Amino acid sequence: MRGARILVEALRCEGVEHIFGYPGGAVLHVYDEINRHEDRIKHYLVRHEQGALFAAAGYAQATGKTGVALVTSGPGGTNAVTGIANAFMDSIPVVVFTGQVPTHLIGNDAFQEADLTGITRSCTKHNYLVKHVEELAPTIKEAFYVASSGRPGPVLIDMPKDMTAQEAEFRYPETINMRSYKPTLQGHPGQVRRAVELMLRARRPVLYVGGGAIAAGAHEEVRRLAEKLNLPTTCTLMGLGTFPASHPLSLGMLGMHGGYWTNMAVDNSDLLISIGARFDDRVTGKLDQFARGAQIIHVDIDPSCISKNVKADVPVVGDARVVVQQMLAEVERQLDAGERIADRTAWFEQIQEWKRQHPFFCHDEGEVIKPQRVIEELHRLTGGRAIVSADVGQHQMWTAQLYGFENPRQWLNSGGLGAMGYGFPAAMGAAVARPGEQVVAVVGDGGFQMSFNELATIVEYDIPVKILIINNGYLGMVRQWQEQFYARNYSHSNIQVAPDFVKLAEAYGVRALRATQASEVSRVLAEGLEARGPVLMEMQVNREENVFPIVPAGAALKEMILG
């Protein structure tokens, strides 16, 4: 069969049910097969390749399955790059198929030629250029394996057009064995033992959980570890939902916009246990001031993350779930051997005291809509169970702080790359992946204008995404920095010139609602969330609201500004 058909058959073998894509000359053989086999692999035609990658990412983040995107050569591939970089930064398993000019034209500056393997080398986990049609099936097998194993990430397969036209026998490899790629899953037993010794003895421990714990499916184990050892637990922006927000041991999110009590707990801890987190600069603030009194246990499947920013005292390379299971077993052993868990009453009292001193706050001002209240109301009306996908900006941080995520894969956002335009298409991917569940895209007026082309997509396929625009007429996060760090010089952050979002949605055939007063928020949200199919809800919020606390860039955690 021809290469294009091999691709479709290979996707079936991988259990792929949905792909997001956009056609063009170099992938027309593939598209010629795609709509003949749509009974088993459904293709969603996005309206921009970036949307295909964000949708594939949202699909993967909401399920743990590998997302798949298909785009054409040249501009198709370059349009996808932001989405690929996003998947790379947030370790999202995605396989991207790009078209390429025919083999004999490569290097010729041919029409719609771009060196896509070259361009994406530094933002993929790995990429391939298919040079013989016989290699196509084994390459796809390897790509799915690499994307989804170890530290997950995007893998790109560049397919010259002739590779999809030429014929070969279809044989899909059953197993895979790469001498150059063998992720370590099991933690070193000696390190696990040392880690548990420290965890038992610590008087002021903090468990610090990141997106890696979600990728590994370690949430149950993490909760058991926290409960067993009585560990206050904080999640990173990427890790929210790994540990239930309502749990008595939950400290919420740490870092630049983390809670005061959370950052103070980290700053004053004597032991920081990191599971699948990478000590990002948005988490640590000024490095040499970070958790200076703490010993560091760092569990990560990627050795290069360990001691990259903060030197680990007990490094453990391995899969978060496997390692935490090992830890739980070791805890039992040590408790049986007569070890005791140190008394932490004073530590919990101290944390409570910090929380009493400076909780998250929001000063209501009559009928002005406060964005924080919108998020709280969203939580209430969805019972805290919606899948929420945020764009990038202030609204993202309020959602992270206030929605209260109880489950992993419930919170989607672009954490590492911080790519505006992510929120809405990612929600679309999540809604495709988890039909029947409430999916809400919380977006800013700026970011939505980078992605609203996908309104046509959700209408075409009746994807029931609820879009909640936090409209402040500003690139709010930029404005906040300008207010706080640039003497209120609001240079190019005012975006009041914008479409009427309600009319815009209606132009696409999407139902739309708007609230301009605080008293309308509940009704609009309730009506929008209950309606069938896609709905857009616009909240015209207080224009100059700020996100607090905020750790200024480059400052230490404890230097956060409280508001």
Add this chain to the structure above:
Amino acid sequence: MRHTISLLVEDEYGMLPRIAGLFSARGYSIDTLCVGPTLEEGISRMTLTTHGNDKIIEQIIKQLRKLVKVIKVTDLTERAHVEREMVMLTVNAEMGAHRQEVFNLVEIFRAKIVDVSPDSFIVEMTGNAEKVQAFIELLKPIGIREMVRTGTVAMTRVAATRQQPKGNEETFSQLTLNEKV
């Protein structure tokens, strides 16, 4: 500190830019780089020298190991190993004193004259980086017209490969370095 790192990689399309790109993207520098085949078909050896503090070197090694098609990364610096570079030099060698001086240096450094003309020689020399540099410095006063120098290639000494790792408790770097993602 200068480090010599030896890599075994799959002999695949685009390996060199993957390695080079890793260094440039993360702001590390490659001082020298040599690539060649190994006895096993499909596997290439790259030997590179770089410099940086311990933290940087640790990151370089970990990041190299993380590349999906890199099979093995060895930092030879701390093991007993042999390093060689080769240099070819066109040097002034007019009839008379200079010609004899070049002969003497060639003899002392166990170099080789591989091409002769009435007023110059092409000299070939191999040795470790310091020896090569010393040779070059001594020839400079006589006059070097052109120089071509390879990067370093290196090999672990046989005795060293038989040594057992010291102690039972693995060191931190072994623990986090001996793994791939």
